[in-house]
Amino acid sequence: MAHDTVHEHHYHDPANVTNPEHAEHHIVTPLQYGFVYIALLIGTLLTVLAADQNFGFMNPVIALAIACTKAVIVILFFMHVKYQSHLIKITVACGFFTFIVLVTMTLLDYISRAWGLW
Amino acid sequence: MDNSIATTEPLMPRETAVHEEHEHVFIPQHRHHFETEEQQREAGSFGMWLFLLTEIMFFGGLFFAYLLYRNWYYDAFVPASNQLSVPLGGANTAILITSGFFMALGVWAAEVRKRALLVLFLILTTVFGLAFLGIKYVEYHEKWEKHHIPGASFDISEFVNPPKDAAGKPTQHALPPDVAEKTQIFFFLYFAMTGMHALHMIIGIGLLVWLIARAQRGDFSSGYVAPIENFGLYWHFVDIVWLFLFPLLYLINRHPLQ
Amino acid sequence: MSASSTTILNLPDQTTAAVPKRNYISAEHGLLSWLLTGDHKRIAMLYLISITFFFFIGGAFAGLIRLELLTPQPDLVASDTYNKFFTMHGVIMVFLFLVPSVPATLGNFLIPIMLGARDLAFPKINLLSWYLYLAGGTLTLAALVLGGVDTGWTFTTPLSTHYLNTHVVTTASAIFVAGFSSIFTGLNFIVTIHRMRCPGMTWFRMPLFVWSHYAASILMVLGTPVLAISLTLVGLERLIGIGVFDPNKGGDPLLFQHLFWFYSHPAVYIMILPGMGVISEVVSTFSRKRVFGYTAVAFSSVAIALFGFFVWEHHMFIMGVSNYSALVFSLLTMLVAVPSAIKIFNWAFTLQKGSITFETPMLYAFGFMGLFTIGGLTGVFLAALGMDIQLTETYFIVAHFHFVMVGGMLMAFLSGVHFWWPKMTGRMYPESLSKLAAVVTFIGFNLTFMPQFIVGYLGMPRRYHAYPPEYQVLNVLSTAGATVLGVGYMLPILYLAWSLKYGAIAGNNPWQATGLEWQIQSPPLTENFTEIPVMDHEAYDYEWLEHKTQNEVTTVG
Numbered sequence A: 001m002a003h004d005t006v007h008e009h010h011y012h013d014p015a016n017v018t019n020p021e022h023a024e025h026h027i028v029t030p031l032q033y034g035f036v037y038i039a040l041l042i043g044t045l046l047t048v049l050a051a052d053q054n055f056g057f058m059n060p061v062i063a064l065a066i067a068c069t070k071a072v073i074v075i076l077f078f079m080h081v082k083y084q085s086h087l088i089k090i091t092v093a094c095g096f097f098t099f100i101v102l103v104t105m106t107l108l109d110y111i112s113r114a115w116g117l118w
Numbered sequence B: 001m002d003n004s005i006a007t008t009e010p011l012m013p014r015e016t017a018v019h020e021e022h023e024h025v026f027i028p029q030h031r032h033h034f035e036t037e038e039q040q041r042e043a044g045s046f047g048m049w050l051f052l053l054t055e056i057m058f059f060g061g062l063f064f065a066y067l068l069y070r071n072w073y074y075d076a077f078v079p080a081s082n083q084l085s086v087p088l089g090g091a092n093t094a095i096l097i098t099s100g101f102f103m104a105l106g107v108w109a110a111e112v113r114k115r116a117l118l119v120l121f122l123i124l125t126t127v128f129g130l131a132f133l134g135i136k137y138v139e140y141h142e143k144w145e146k147h148h149i150p151g152a153s154f155d156i157s158e159f160v161n162p163p164k165d166a167a168g169k170p171t172q173h174a175l176p177p178d179v180a181e182k183t184q185i186f187f188f189l190y191f192a193m194t195g196m197h198a199l200h201m202i203i204g205i206g207l208l209v210w211l212i213a214r215a216q217r218g219d220f221s222s223g224y225v226a227p228i229e230n231f232g233l234y235w236h237f238v239d240i241v242w243l244f245l246f247p248l249l250y251l252i253n254r255h256p257l258q
Numbered sequence C: 001m002s003a004s005s006t007t008i009l010n011l012p013d014q015t016t017a018a019v020p021k022r023n024y025i026s027a028e029h030g031l032l033s034w035l036l037t038g039d040h041k042r043i044a045m046l047y048l049i050s051i052t053f054f055f056f057i058g059g060a061f062a063g064l065i066r067l068e069l070l071t072p073q074p075d076l077v078a079s080d081t082y083n084k085f086f087t088m089h090g091v092i093m094v095f096l097f098l099v100p101s102v103p104a105t106l107g108n109f110l111i112p113i114m115l116g117a118r119d120l121a122f123p124k125i126n127l128l129s130w131y132l133y134l135a136g137g138t139l140t141l142a143a144l145v146l147g148g149v150d151t152g153w154t155f156t157t158p159l160s161t162h163y164l165n166t167h168v169v170t171t172a173s174a175i176f177v178a179g180f181s182s183i184f185t186g187l188n189f190i191v192t193i194h195r196m197r198c199p200g201m202t203w204f205r206m207p208l209f210v211w212s213h214y215a216a217s218i219l220m221v222l223g224t225p226v227l228a229i230s231l232t233l234v235g236l237e238r239l240i241g242i243g244v245f246d247p248n249k250g251g252d253p254l255l256f257q258h259l260f261w262f263y264s265h266p267a268v269y270i271m272i273l274p275g276m277g278v279i280s281e282v283v284s285t286f287s288r289k290r291v292f293g294y295t296a297v298a299f300s301s302v303a304i305a306l307f308g309f310f311v312w313e314h315h316m317f318i319m320g321v322s323n324y325s326a327l328v329f330s331l332l333t334m335l336v337a338v339p340s341a342i343k344i345f346n347w348a349f350t351l352q353k354g355s356i357t358f359e360t361p362m363l364y365a366f367g368f369m370g371l372f373t374i375g376g377l378t379g380v381f382l383a384a385l386g387m388d389i390q391l392t393e394t395y396f397i398v399a400h401f402h403f404v405m406v407g408g409m410l411m412a413f414l415s416g417v418h419f420w421w422p423k424m425t426g427r428m429y430p431e432s433l434s435k436l437a438a439v440v441t442f443i444g445f446n447l448t449f450m451p452q453f454i455v456g457y458l459g460m461p462r463r464y465h466a467y468p469p470e471y472q473v474l475n476v477l478s479t480a481g482a483t484v485l486g487v488g489y490m491l492p493i494l495y496l497a498w499s500l501k502y503g504a505i506a507g508n509n510p511w512q513a514t515g516l517e518w519q520i521q522s523p524p525l526t527e528n529f530t531e532i533p534v535m536d537h538e539a540y541d542y543e544w545l546e547h548k549t550q551n552e553v554t555t556v557g
Helices: A028-054 A059-079 A084-109 B037-072 B074-081 B086-111 B115-144 B177-181 B183-216 B226-250 C032-037 C040-068 C079-098 C099-116 C123-146 C157-164 C169-193 C208-240 C253-286 C294-308 C325-353 C362-381 C385-391 C395-425 C429-458 C469-502 C543-551
Strands: none
Touching: A028 B086, A028 B226, A028 C469, A059 B037, A059 B086, A059 B226, A059 C429, A084 B037, A084 C208, A084 C325, B037 B074, B037 B183, B037 B226, B037 C169, B037 C208, B037 C253, B074 B177, B086 B115, B086 B226, B115 B183, B115 B226, B115 C543, B177 B183, B183 B226, B183 C208, B226 C208, B226 C429, C040 C079, C040 C099, C040 C123, C040 C395, C040 C469, C079 C169, C079 C253, C079 C395, C099 C169, C099 C208, C099 C253, C123 C157, C123 C169, C157 C208, C169 C208, C208 C253, C208 C294, C208 C429, C253 C294, C253 C325, C253 C362, C253 C395, C294 C325, C325 C362, C325 C385, C362 C385, C362 C429, C395 C469, C429 C469
8 A cells, every 4th residue: 555645644633532541451361362262161150050049139139240240251252352452441431431321220110110020 | 562472483573563664564365555564464353343232232131131120030040040950051151161162262373373283173063153152042842832922822730830859848938820921021031142142153163164164175274363253252142141041041049948 | 796794605606616526426337336335425415316316205205284274174095004104204304314414424424524534444344335225225116115004103013913914024024124224324423433443533613514424323323223123023023913012911011112112212312413513513603603602512413422312201191101110211201302402502602793694594494493492392391291291192293303303404404515515526506596495494394383372272183084173273384384484495416406507606615614524625526635634633624724714716627
């Protein structure tokens, strides 16, 4: 591809907008991936074992807690978010925040219906 | 700046994180509306994450429907959920996690420019993905045989008269017919959520085939890793959805008679 | 023609001026160069043509509605047909006109230029957006030709899932596809605004037009998928009958409404925020003054986007939601009016002590400020639970949303089209004719929709094609107004098309406005800038502009 004059800029970039946070090109090693993989498999095993015990109302809580932990390590390591810029981290958080808003504010209605089957 | 790389290949100047103002070396895939490689790569990643946000909200609607109806019709959801096979579901979970592991290794291989390893890992990702879909097919087929697919042919008799085990004890509580009807909602959610998930996997496998072809040609082993990286994001996201679907659908209450 | 005290218009000497030979329109020739373009400006023009086409189809349905409502008896068409009229009118106007109007045309054209970039972050995805829009539009037309759909644009369950036999699935698919067009546009804007600003362009030096689009884009990306899943579930319910919204099978019809309105309320902010961005630019330029309280206006855009996600249940107050949740949502709805009001106050203070002139874009902007305020205030009446029970599903609601969407958003769109027409085409439109059209539109609008507030308050229900005879006078006034309004909207098509060939040459900066888009030629080059600018001054810096133009000699052509 021709390296034409358009790209030979000589200006200083005081607002540093082209790479604001100098995000590192951190390369996650296969070893780190291996640890995460084992952790995910262990988590799955734990989930199944816990489901076979009777913890009453805590069963779904435990299952979801393990699932959330697994999701977090997939996001942080498999998806590299731990090593990405703040922008990416905030973006991921916004996604889950909006999902939580959908769930909790709709629940506001269902939980408080007198005639419902809650 | 230091990069942890388990390889002996020297880093090219454009891979350092420091923004070298006067040393712009562009890869062939550089787009001219971007000033630097860095900008293009980060923009691509950011764009893919925004797309994944839309996926979170899309599946989110289904998850809410699940939350609602599980609470309204818990007594029906339990025996319905017990129709699903935990060994198959658990195996599928392990298979999908393995597929994700190989995808992550594929991204690493692209970053350290090992073409053959990249192709191998992408193929393994695909194989495990296909294995997942194969087991899903087996499960769906079983539902078809037992008339547990929602719609006109749905059969509630197994819930009204639960089968007895070898000792003659019922394996589930018997449900009155009106409650047994609600199992249809569980199966609808099961098919809708796993079906939507499977659709995303099929699309992903299609993309993987294309990526394997291009990786084989060497497109991704000379510094241009964005498509592998961004596809990896998509694939891991689909994996995360399943990590929630498995406990929510398969493990509602594994000891209903206690 | 130089600026005088009654106008700031400053055109180059028409005897020597010509449209610049090299520009984005003349850069390449042939249909394929347009249909396969990555140039954000060309895509903007493609969108402009498409949405105008759908606007007139939606408008035709509005005409048919008003025609039926001239008489109290249901004498023009059968009730099912009337239902199809208002459904198609709503679907086309909301999803195929209002949602893409400013973002896909003006936003696409201007955002890269305003930021000093060469294009949006993902030009191919931009083109894909347009094709998805066309696909959605084609599916809608298909549904129309096959016989139409009569659920209302809101697809309320269980009517849409169990009681109707019209082309619901086709229309739902159309909107699903068009929704992705919107998502990709928003995604493109967010990435561009975050990562492609030119050196020196900090967040608080961007034009407020960009802030508005940023806020609207967040809504597009996060809200639209929920619409997609709600329509998917309606389709599945119709095709398979699974019972997710069927009370007989244990489902809850309100679940659909929660999911639908979770998007459709933010959708109204998706529609209005870009229009507010236009108004910020226009009011500043035609008062020769920086926007008062830049930070407040910028943050209020984001606040509207955020709070907009918390209020959707106010569309469901009478549907069977719990009283306690209705209370919470009522309070939140009152709160969301505050950031919008902040903007109106800031524009008013921008006008104060400014040098105000009344060119066409400014006329539309004044219309916006007055009509949007009225529409917005009536929204606060509706937020009050007691009032809402009386007023909901009446013509009061119809008047409310037409005031904000037509009196507000459509006027803002026309303001923006006129304001940036010289930049996009290199030509000026005829000012006296455009002023006439603006005034005609304003009069027609008020005559159409003001009576609807009254007739709604008196109890006339919406979506009915028959009504008690005592409401006829008000309905006749409304239909008369609609005719005038139609004329007002036809005029711009005619004179804007005329101006493409015969309009005065505009030059770089006919309005003597600040902003990067006015420092480049009209129409712009394909690459926008010959060299990437460095932003070294604040937005709306008229002193900077004065210094710059003092020593300038402008030749055009």
